[in-house]
Structures are given as structure tokens and as C-alpha cells.
Amino acid sequence: MFEGDVRDVRAVLPAYAIGVGTGPLDGPVRNSVGGRPFLDDGQEWPECFCGERMALFFQFDIPTDLEVFGGDHLLVFHCRAHNDASDPQLADGRLVPRYWDAPQPPYPRPFWRVLLQRHAERPTAEAEPSLRALPLTLQPFLDTPDAGGPGARAFKVGGAPSWAQGPEYYRCACGADLVYLCQVPEGMEFAVHPGLPEQPYSIGADTYGMFLSNEVYLLACPAHCDPAAIWPVNQN
Numbered sequence: 001m002f003e004g005d006v007r008d009v010r011a012v013l014p015a016y017a018i019g020v021g022t023g024p025l026d027g028p029v030r031n032s033v034g035g036r037p038f039l040d041d042g043q044e045w046p047e048c049f050c051g052e053r054m055a056l057f058f059q060f061d062i063p064t065d066l067e068v069f070g071g072d073h074l075l076v077f078h079c080r081a082h083n084d085a086s087d088p089q090l091a092d093g094r095l096v097p098r099y100w101d102a103p104q105p106p107y108p109r110p111f112w113r114v115l116l117q118r119h120a121e122r123p124t125a126e127a128e129p130s131l132r133a134l135p136l137t138l139q140p141f142l143d144t145p146d147a148g149g150p151g152a153r154a155f156k157v158g159g160a161p162s163w164a165q166g167p168e169y170y171r172c173a174c175g176a177d178l179v180y181l182c183q184v185p186e187g188m189e190f191a192v193h194p195g196l197p198e199q200p201y202s203i204g205a206d207t208y209g210m211f212l213s214n215e216v217y218l219l220a221c222p223a224h225c226d227p228a229a230i231w232p233v234n235q236n
Ligand SMILES: [Zn+2]
Pocket: 048, 049, 050, 051, 052, 079, 080, 081, 082, 111
């Protein structure tokens, strides 16, 4: 390696591996599976078009050293009753206007809601009723994709997506190119309290999953044009 050759340094991307603790949680925490969502003032708990309140799968503060979204609070909600893959709807080379609320055929609206909240100082009064509340831990690691290649296949924020089928990017309705933020590995299931209705197509009777257990790559709008301007790419 010649002096000044920094290819290897450039190929290392800051990232955090996300771990699910064993809990249970005593009070509201900002980094959790389930629990009490921290939402901006005026932001309601999302509801699915079917009328069910969506389940809070996880939330965490994005570490401040991660570019673009550092300091934001990420929350991922998904309906229990509706479990399907996301299907991008495009117009003029972009995701359709207000794609986070737009029809998702055959559904009248998406069955998930991902939010980036920029204030999120207080937790809601109620806790997520279905998923068991568990702490999340964020452990820094260096994701080391080869010259633009895929990153580690892990539950993580930052770094590079591992792309099960190859890179897939979208332009936001506002015109900004969405930026990869967070990855949920294929087949990841989240424990629920006993006695709840089973989720269609989920792997376990006592767990819920998201997007038919596809690998999920969250791409978010770097312009922050709306708190819900995030697209969940699904691959397997
Ligand atoms: Zn629903």
C-alpha cells in the first residue's frame, strides 16, 4: 500500500449493530422493541386502513455520528392483520406523491408506517400492547463493503445494505434520492405476549414479523420532506 492510498479507509463505513435484549423493560426507553413510542408533539400513533392501531415493532435514536439522519428518532410500525411485501408505486421516475399514504394495491393505503421524528421528547401514555417490550442496544462496528459492495447481513443502522438481490434505490416524491438508513434481516421475528391473535404468514405462533419476513432496507429522504418519507425495500 502506497502512502496516501486510502481506499481501505474509505471502504469502512460507520455502523451500529442492533441487539435485542432480554428485558423486560421497567419504564419507557428510547431504544426498544415495543414499549412506549416517543413521538413528536401532534404525531398520532399510526393506524392501518383496517382500523387496527399498528404495532410498534422497534424504535431507537440514530447515533449522532451517522450522516444525514444522526439525532433523529426512528420508529417502525406495521399492522398485525396485514402482512405482505411492499410494492413501490412510481410516477415520472419517482415514488408517487405522499407514497406513505398512497394506495398499495390491493390495499387502499400502506399497512406499515415508518417515521423519523426530530423532537420526540415524550413517550406516549400507552405502551405497545402486542409486542413484548425489550431493550435495544446499539454497538458500533465498521461495515467494510468492498468498493461499493454489500455490507454485513445484520440488524443494523448505518453502514451499507447487504442487498439479497442487488442494489435498489428510489427517488422521493420531493425529488431527493432516498438514502439507505437501516436494515432488518430476513426472517426476523419479534416476540409477542401470549394469547394474542396469530399474524397471517408469520413464522411463529408467538411472534410477529414484518413484510412477509423479507429482508428490509429502510431508505429515507435526506431532505426530511415528511416524517413518513421512508421507503421499505423488501428482498429475499
Ligand atoms: Zn391492517
